[in-house]
Amino acid sequence: MSIAETAGSPGAAAAPRKAVTLARLADMHARGEKIAMLTAYDATFAAVADAAGIDCLLVGDSLGMVCQGLDSTVGVSLDAMRHHTDSVARGLRRVRGAAWLVADLPFGSYQASREQALHSATALMQAGAQMVKLEGGGWTAETVRFLTERGIPVCGHLGLTPQTVHALGGYRVQGRDEASAVRLREDARALQDAGAAMLVLEMVPAALAGAVTAELAHCATIGIGAGRGTSGQVLVMHDMLGIHLGRPPKFVRNFMAGAGSIEDALRAYVLAVKDGSFPDDGMHAW
Ligand code: KIV
DSSP states (O other), X not given: OOXXXXXXXXXXXXXXXXXXXXXXXXXXXHHTOOEEEEEOOSHHHHHHHHHTTXXXXXXXTTHHHHTTOOSSSTTOOHHHHHHHHHHHHHHHHHTTOOOEEEEEOOTTSSSSXXXXXXXXXXXXXXXXXXXXXXXXXXXXXXXXXXXHHTTOOEXXXXXXXXXXXXXXXXXXXXXXXXXXXXXXHHHHHHHHHHTOSEEEEESOOHHHHHHHHHHOSSOEEEEESSOTTSSEEEEOHHHHTTOOSSOOOTTOOOXXXXXXXXXXXXXXXXXXXXXXXXXXXXXXXX
């Protein structure tokens, strides 16, 4: 089945949106317009999400759990990331999509050296990513600088960093005590100073995520389980459509409940992020 040519298919009727760019994302952050991001792993869901008005798509290494049935993201390979990035990018191209495309550097593909990170990031950029995301605190700043100086936009990822779940002792809220909150704020500043244009904050207290966001003039924060005070939100698409193996995390809302179609559910998510009604800090945050 063709995505673009099929009657009623995503993007078939709607007027084309202006492409989301790095400059536009920075402007949204500066003006306080919320950025709506979702994960996508294949061409068709990418096209539907784009038609629903999503600002950013993330080819997350969560594909290890969602698509491959793994227990964690640790087993996801660079080849798998390249394959899914290629599929999502192709889906966006087929509908002349506007969404900004971010892809995760998987575990073991950037930790060894700056050169290893450049090699891995190149593979994802050549598959169609416009930005790469990597997990970790201040120790990644040197790598972030190396990549951004070479024209590769970078998104950081602090708080709960799933690739290090074994070191963290589980999927737990991070930055709850004073010392770790101070460290997270320092790490966020170091990543911004190194050139990161975006920063995912996962499972950190809402007050801390809000404070980090207020401190970063040049780096948009994207929260997941981090409250409503961030520049934008991200969820795993399958989670917010109510399909998951096991129990969904507390920070997820099922947007499929009451929606007539998947595209409607995705549109409702975009709207709820934009108008600030999702997340509800009383229900989805700490
Ligand atoms: O891999 C992923 O999907 C992610 C998001 C949940 C932030 O990193």
